[in-house]
Amino acid sequence: MAVRALRLEPDEILRKKSKPIEVVDDKIKELIEDMLDTMYEANGVGLAAVQIGVLKRVLVMDDMEDGSEPIVLINPEVTHTERMQRGTEGCLSIPNLRGIVRRPYITHVKALNENGEAVELVLEGFLSVVFHHELDHLDGILYTDKAIKTYHPDEDEDEDHQEEK
Ligand code: GNR
Ligand code: NI
Numbered sequence: 745m746a747v748r749a750l751r752l753e754p755d756e757i758l759r760k761k762s763k764p765i766e767v768v769d770d771k772i773k774e775l776i777e778d779m780l781d782t783m784y785e786a787n788g789v790g791l792a793a794v795q796i797g798v799l800k801r802v803l804v805m806d807d808m809e810d811g812s813e814p815i816v817l818i819n820p821e822v823t824h825t826e827r828m829q830r831g832t833e834g835c836l837s838i839p840n841l842r843g844i845v846r847r848p849y850i851t852h853v854k855a856l857n858e859n860g861e862a863v864e865l866v867l868e869g870f871l872s873v874v875f876h877h878e879l880d881h882l883d884g885i886l887y888t889d890k891a892i893k894t895y896h897p898d899e900d901e902d903e904d905h906q907e908e909k
Contacts, residue, residue: 746778747785748796753838753886762792762799762882764819768860772802776816776858779804788836790874792881795837803878807871815865817855820879823864824852831873833887840898843891847873 751757765772775798783791783804790805806814825848833845851872857863867875877887888894 745781747782748778750782750786750836751795751797755837757794757797757799758837758881758886759884760794760799761884762794762801764801765856768818768856768858772800772818773858775800776802776804780806780814780816783836786836789870790878791836792878794881794884801882803875803882805871805874805878807874815871816858817853817863817875818857818860820853820855820875820882822851822879823854826850829869829873830892831870833873833877833891834897835877835887837881838886838888840896841888841894842897843887843894845873845877845887845891847876851875 775793779791779793779796782796783806789807790803792803793800801820802818803820804814804816806812827849828846829849830844830846832842834842849868849872851867852864853867853875854864880887
């Protein structure tokens, strides 16, 4: 288990384009394990390698529904999208901010899995949102670039549990 340090805005690495992975070797598998450890430790639902300082095209996701398994995607490509949705996003690299972003509601993806095997999957709803958020990280794009609006949740969000002031 290795939790790695998260890169935070305005670290300029977050603006760089990640490079395709040529061989899924043991070093990549270790990177993926560290990404999952780091994501779970931070209570995130997704993570791109650049967020721990590695400019490689790999992302992990886990929507934390009951019985959910992590999804690992290497060199992901969008093959098709359908319909749009808008929803609230946050980013582990941009603490204390939220934003409303439009994303495809359904996304067909082609990628390699953690064993280097070609996979195709169809992501819907929140997983489609998280996927596009992570794919953008691989291209140096942050959700704040696309947000219709951003806000500080402590000020504006109707939280279930808010600190008494
Ligand atoms: O943990 C995260 N939650 C989240 C919520 C809505 C839309 C996207 C995300 S991804 C984010 C983790 C992260 O920053 N991944 O890059
Ligand atoms: Ni993010």
